[in-house]
Every structure is written in structure tokens, then in C-alpha cells.
Amino acid sequence: MSERKYNFSAGPAVLPLPVLKKAQEELLCLPGCGASILEISHRSKQFGEILAQTKANVRELLNVPENYKIMFLQGGALTQFAMIPMNIIRNREVSADYVVTGNWSKKAASEAKTQGKINVIFDDKEEGYVRKPKDEELRTTPGAAYCYICANETIEGVQFQKEPNVDLPLVCDASSEIFSRPVNMEKYGILYACAQKNAGPAGVTLVIMRDDFVEMSGDDLPSMFSYKKLAEKDSMLNTPPTFGIYIMKLVTDWLKEQGGLQAMYEKNLEKAKLLYDAIDASNGFYRVHANKEYRSFMNVSFRLPSEELDKKFQEEAKAYDLVSLNGHRSVGGERASIYNAMPREGVVALRDFMVEFAKKNA
Ligand SMILES: Cc1ncc(COP(=O)(O)O)c(C=O)c1O
Known part of the structure; x- marks a missing residue:
């Protein structure tokens, strides 16, 4: 223990000590299970309970309405950069607006371009990514499917102080600020975050998606890239990242204890x-x-x-x-x-x- 230092890593990042201790305590044998979380089937009753509790915690903490699905996916945030436009705008007569405020939203826009038509409605490149837009600077495109933002640009340290007010559903990369403050979920079509900064270990990505967005998913996509198919199977289309979900359960339990x-x-x-x-x-x-x-x-x-x-x-x-x-x-x-x-x-x-x-x- 005395060797633990204050670790300011941007991600994978520090986890709450009580979470690590609990995981350590339970690593050899999950109570009542006879085996480690690393060794049990994702179809087991015990894992089913962990998955359900993690979802319930996320719903409670973020006040997620019933018409949103909560999914635990793989491939990190970068996969979402492509999967979102692949499901929502590809092969459809619709575009999406992108707000570029740093490295991560820039990368998301460039990945989205491979899937469909996007409109960059704000780009702070000239100023060197030092700020977010004011509401009046955001002129959305009529008929666009969503307005994409990165809530907190991890590299530049630039953050929205409050959700932008636009007339489109927000699609938001909240990787480096998820669970750090309350959010108004109703403004979001999709809110997602890789876990390895504020929610757990690398390997699991939390995706919260409004039902109409889930329904937009292309039927022509391979199953693992289709939100509709992933949501239908409750993140269990294939073996989900069980250990990551378990740690996210412990992190969200801890967050509830913190108030x-x-x-x-x-x-x-x-x-x-x-x-x-x-x-x-x-x-x-x-x-x-x-x-x-x-x-x-x-x-x-x-x-x-x-x-x-x-x-x-x-x-x-x-x-x-x-x-x-x-x-x-x-x-x-x-x-x-x-x-x-x-x-x-x-x-x-x-x-x-x-x-x-x-x-x-x-
Ligand atoms: C805001 C943000 N988006 C996306 C990513 C990329 O996530 P991943 O490595 O899980 O694809 C990161 C950090 O790695 C990030 O900070």
C-alpha cells in the first residue's frame, strides 16, 4: 500500500481505493459463487445480477429516463466515433452536425466522414482549441440527425460548463467526465463514455441511447455494429467485458455512497x-x-x-x-x-x- 502514489494519469486512470480493495477481496471468489468474476459465465445468474445492478446504478446516478437503453460495449470510445454515424446517418438522406473543440471531437468528425455527410458547425482550430462555442455561435443544419459534442476535451482541458442549447438531440462523448456531475439526459440522443477515466477499467464503453436512436440503426449492418441488435440482446450478443462491468458496478456503488x-x-x-x-x-x-x-x-x-x-x-x-x-x-x-x-x-x-x-x- 505504501507504494501507491498520487496518479494524475489521463487514462487509464486512478480508481477509488475502496473499489480496488473490494475487487481484491473478491477476486479469488465472488461471494456465494465459488469462483472468481474472471471465471464465471456471462450467462450465469451471478453475472446477470451484476449486469442488472450496474445498469440500475447508472440509471439512478444519471437519472436516465425509461426510454433510453443502457449498453456496455467494447472497442473503446473510438469505435463509437464510427459506429454512431454508421448507424444513424450512413445510407440515409440525412446529415449530422459536429462541434470540433479539440483532438477528440476532431477525430470523431474525421471518422464520421467515412460514414456519411457531416457539417462541421464550429471548429476552434485557429485559436488552438482553447474554448467551447457560445450557444449563439451554433447554427444547426435543418434536418440534421444530431449535434455531436465532446463534453470535455481530455487533451486540451477544455470543458462545456453547461450543455449547449441547440434544437437537435445531442450526441456526446463524455469519456473524461462521465459521473463527474449531473446531466440533463433529455437533451441527449446518445451519451457515451469509455470507462478507463472515470468509470472503471479499459475494455468497456458505456453507451446510453434514446429508443428512437436505437431504432434508426441500419438493418444491413453486421450484428456487432448494430445498436438495435446489441440493445435487443441487452449487451449480451456475444461475451461482454464482464470484469469491466463488475468494476463499473463497484465504482457506481461507491459514487452512490459518496452522495x-x-x-x-x-x-x-x-x-x-x-x-x-x-x-x-x-x-x-x-x-x-x-x-x-x-x-x-x-x-x-x-x-x-x-x-x-x-x-x-x-x-x-x-x-x-x-x-x-x-x-x-x-x-x-x-x-x-x-x-x-x-x-x-x-x-x-x-x-x-x-x-x-x-x-x-x-
Ligand atoms: C474524450 C475522449 N474521447 C475518446 C477517447 C478515446 O478512447 P478509447 O481509447 O477508449 O478509444 C479518449 C481517451 O482515450 C477521450 O479522452
């Missing part, structure tokens, strides 16, 4: 404020990538005055057990991912280190 998503949101805002206040007080020594209004409370992306100092910062941080602070290879600098499971003490330790480092090196 649910409003309580989580308040904790997350407070943790992020600790870092941003230190950054703002550093007289420009630390510079945040995002414009102030769009700063992410999940991924704090910043840089120091030189690459040399960036390196020194990351090296010296290790001595304080603060690890994985490097920015994404495409933007450099630093990134502190402070997901739900990052304890406040970890953020305080990083803040204190940042203040000291700036004093010595400014």
Missing part, C-alpha cells in the same frame, strides 16, 4: 479550484491552455515558461509521489487529471508542490 453526482460535482469543483487558484496566483509562471471560462475541472492542462522547466517540474514532482503529470504528446506541457477518484489530499499535495516549485524557479 451521488451533485455531491461529486461540488467536490470536483473544489479540487479544481485549488489548482487553478495556485496557477492564477503564480504571475504567469503557470499558464493554462484553456480560456478561463472553459477550464476543465477534470483535466488541468497547463505549461511552464520553458520545456526545460516542464521536464524539471515532472522529475521533481516524482520525489513527492506525484506521477503521470506529463501533457499529451500532441500538446506537451503538463496535465493533471483529477477525476472523481483522485482524493483531495492528492490535489493539495500537487498544489503545495506547484507553489514551492514556482517560488524556487520563477
Whole structure:
């Protein structure tokens, strides 16, 4: 235990310690089951109960209405980049609007282009992906099937402070902020997230989809790419990622114990404020990538005055057990991912280190 450090990795990322302990405790033998979760059939009664409880937890936490399906799929978020347009716009006389606010939505738009007609209605490329659009900047295309957004751009640390107000159903990649705050599900046709940041381990992707979107799925698609077929079989068209679903159950149990998503949101805002206040007080020594209004409370992306100092910062941080602070290879600098499971003490330790480092090196 003493070897665990404060891990600021963007994903796979820190998991709540009680979740890891519970999984450790149950790894050799799931209570009443006589075998490990890793060893039992996905058709077993025990796994059936885990799947049903995970779904119930997700429905409760995100307040998902009954006319939405909850699925646990494979292939990561990147598969959804293609599967969504493949099911919703391919081979139909309909297009989709895309809001490009960073690397992940850019990639989603480029994958979508392989499947059908898309309209990029906002692209912050020129400014270097530092902000989200204001509602009045979003002119949707009449007849478009959906408006695609990435709620939180993990790499740039740019986040919608609230859901954009548009006259189309939102399709949202919430990979790096799922379960970090309450959402208004009724605005969404699809809300999805890979698990390995805020919801569990790599290998399972949570997809929440309104029934009319499920119904739009192309009948001509191979089964594993058809939402309709996946939903009909309750994520059990083939062997689902059983261990990932089990861990997501433990994570969502833990979230309920923490008081649910409003309580989580308040904790997350407070943790992020600790870092941003230190950054703002550093007289420009630390510079945040995002414009102030769009700063992410999940991924704090910043840089120091030189690459040399960036390196020194990351090296010296290790001595304080603060690890994985490097920015994404495409933007450099630093990134502190402070997901739900990052304890406040970890953020305080990083803040204190940042203040000291700036004093010595400014
Ligand atoms: C917002 C966002 N979307 C998509 C992805 C890609 O997810 P995956 O690696 O599961 O395909 C990531 C991170 O890896 C992400 O942060």
C-alpha cells in the first residue's frame, strides 16, 4: 500500500481505493459463487445480477429516463466515433452536425466522414482549441440527425460548463467526465463514455441511447455494429467485458455512497479550484491552455515558461509521489487529471508542490 502514489494519469486512470480493495477481496471468489468474476459465465445468474445492478446504478446516478437503453460495449470510445454515424446517418438522406473543440471531437468528425455527410458547425482550430462555442455561435443544419459534442476535451482541458442549447438531440462523448456531475439526459440522443477515466477499467464503453436512436440503426449492418441488435440482446450478443462491468458496478456503488453526482460535482469543483487558484496566483509562471471560462475541472492542462522547466517540474514532482503529470504528446506541457477518484489530499499535495516549485524557479 505504501507504494501507491498520487496518479494524475489521463487514462487509464486512478480508481477509488475502496473499489480496488473490494475487487481484491473478491477476486479469488465472488461471494456465494465459488469462483472468481474472471471465471464465471456471462450467462450465469451471478453475472446477470451484476449486469442488472450496474445498469440500475447508472440509471439512478444519471437519472436516465425509461426510454433510453443502457449498453456496455467494447472497442473503446473510438469505435463509437464510427459506429454512431454508421448507424444513424450512413445510407440515409440525412446529415449530422459536429462541434470540433479539440483532438477528440476532431477525430470523431474525421471518422464520421467515412460514414456519411457531416457539417462541421464550429471548429476552434485557429485559436488552438482553447474554448467551447457560445450557444449563439451554433447554427444547426435543418434536418440534421444530431449535434455531436465532446463534453470535455481530455487533451486540451477544455470543458462545456453547461450543455449547449441547440434544437437537435445531442450526441456526446463524455469519456473524461462521465459521473463527474449531473446531466440533463433529455437533451441527449446518445451519451457515451469509455470507462478507463472515470468509470472503471479499459475494455468497456458505456453507451446510453434514446429508443428512437436505437431504432434508426441500419438493418444491413453486421450484428456487432448494430445498436438495435446489441440493445435487443441487452449487451449480451456475444461475451461482454464482464470484469469491466463488475468494476463499473463497484465504482457506481461507491459514487452512490459518496452522495451521488451533485455531491461529486461540488467536490470536483473544489479540487479544481485549488489548482487553478495556485496557477492564477503564480504571475504567469503557470499558464493554462484553456480560456478561463472553459477550464476543465477534470483535466488541468497547463505549461511552464520553458520545456526545460516542464521536464524539471515532472522529475521533481516524482520525489513527492506525484506521477503521470506529463501533457499529451500532441500538446506537451503538463496535465493533471483529477477525476472523481483522485482524493483531495492528492490535489493539495500537487498544489503545495506547484507553489514551492514556482517560488524556487520563477
Ligand atoms: C474524450 C475522449 N474521447 C475518446 C477517447 C478515446 O478512447 P478509447 O481509447 O477508449 O478509444 C479518449 C481517451 O482515450 C477521450 O479522452
